Amino acid sequence: MLMNLADCYRLLGLRSGAAFSEIKASYRRLARQYHPDVNPGDQRAKEKFIELTAAYKMLLSTVKSSEGKGSQGTASNSTAAPTPKSPPPTPKTTVKQTKPEPQIKVTKKTPKVEFNPQLSDVERKLKQTVYQQLQQLLKEQRFPKAVTIVEGLAQRVPQDPEVRQWQAIVYQRLGRSLVSQKQFDKARIYLKKALRTDPHNRSLWAEVEKEFRRIEQML
Numbered sequence: 001m002l003m004n005l006a007d008c009y010r011l012l013g014l015r016s017g018a019a020f021s022e023i024k025a026s027y028r029r030l031a032r033q034y035h036p037d038v039n040p041g042d043q044r045a046k047e048k049f050i051e052l053t054a055a056y057k058m059l060l061s062t063v064k065s066s067e068g069k070g071s072q073g074t075a076s077n078s079t080a081a082p083t084p085k086s087p088p089p090t091p092k093t094t095v096k097q098t099k100p101e102p103q104i105k106v107t108k109k110t111p112k113v114e115f116n117p118q119l120s121d122v123e124r125k126l127k128q129t130v131y132q133q134l135q136q137l138l139k140e141q142r143f144p145k146a147v148t149i150v151e152g153l154a155q156r157v158p159q160d161p162e163v164r165q166w167q168a169i170v171y172q173r174l175g176r177s178l179v180s181q182k183q184f185d186k187a188r189i190y191l192k193k194a195l196r197t198d199p200h201n202r203s204l205w206a207e208v209e210k211e212f213r214r215i216e217q218m219l
Contacts, residue, residue: 005062008055020063032205038195065085114162123157143174168198176187176211184215 009016012026022089030052032038039045113131116124137146150167164187171194178187191208198204 002205005058008059011051011055012059020060021057023056023063028050031056031201037192038193038199040192055165116157116160116162119157127153127157127163131166138173141177141178143170146170147174151158165198165201168201168204169193171197172204172207172211175208179211179214179218182218182219185213187215 009018012018012023012030014026018026019087031049031139034045034052036042036046036049080167088106105113113127118128121200133149134146137143137149140158143202147170149161150170154167171190175187175189175191177196192213194204194208
């Protein structure tokens with residue numbers, strides 16, 4: 001796909017002439033959304049990711065080149081497209097951790113879960129019971145059992161966002177445990193499942209990326 005600068009700004013959802021910081025932030029947000037790891041088998045998402053990356057590279061080189069000319073206080077008479085001084089870096093989806101990792105806390109008192117008015121009394125009691133079980137299982141590092149229980153609850157109450165968050169956390173914890181055991185293929189499966197289950201959780205993204213970096217270092 002041949003793109004001009006206007007196309008690039010449009011793909012990234014930006015106004016023409018947006019600042020470099022805006023370009024970078026918009027690309028990171030959209031790259032997370034359409035990344036092939038989060039959308040396995042989705043060809044349209046893959047093509048969208050490729051278009052976003054190409055647009056980002058073009059804007060990156062153009063904006064940086066323009067800033068470099070401005071700092072020299074001179075303008076070039078050439079009409080050719082500016083050439084970046086160094087190749088643009090390969091985009092990498094990174095997310096800064098802005099809050100602590102989500103926790104299923106283990107406490108002595110009976111913990112309370114969020115009240116969901118869409119659930120029946122039976123479903124709310126089931127949710128509370130499962131939450132207590134998950135606390136104990138995670139404390140004992142019995143991650144496969146925790147996965148079985150939370151998946152069963154998610155099937156029973158699929159409309160509950162808090163349960164989806166628990167499910168993603170359990171996947172991430174199991175993935176981390178598998179990395180420590182050097183079972184890298186299985187670890188990748190559960191880490192990716194964590195992202196697909198709760199894709200908008202920024203702190204979860206940070207924890208999962210940390211585990212992927214551990215895998216690269218250990219290989």
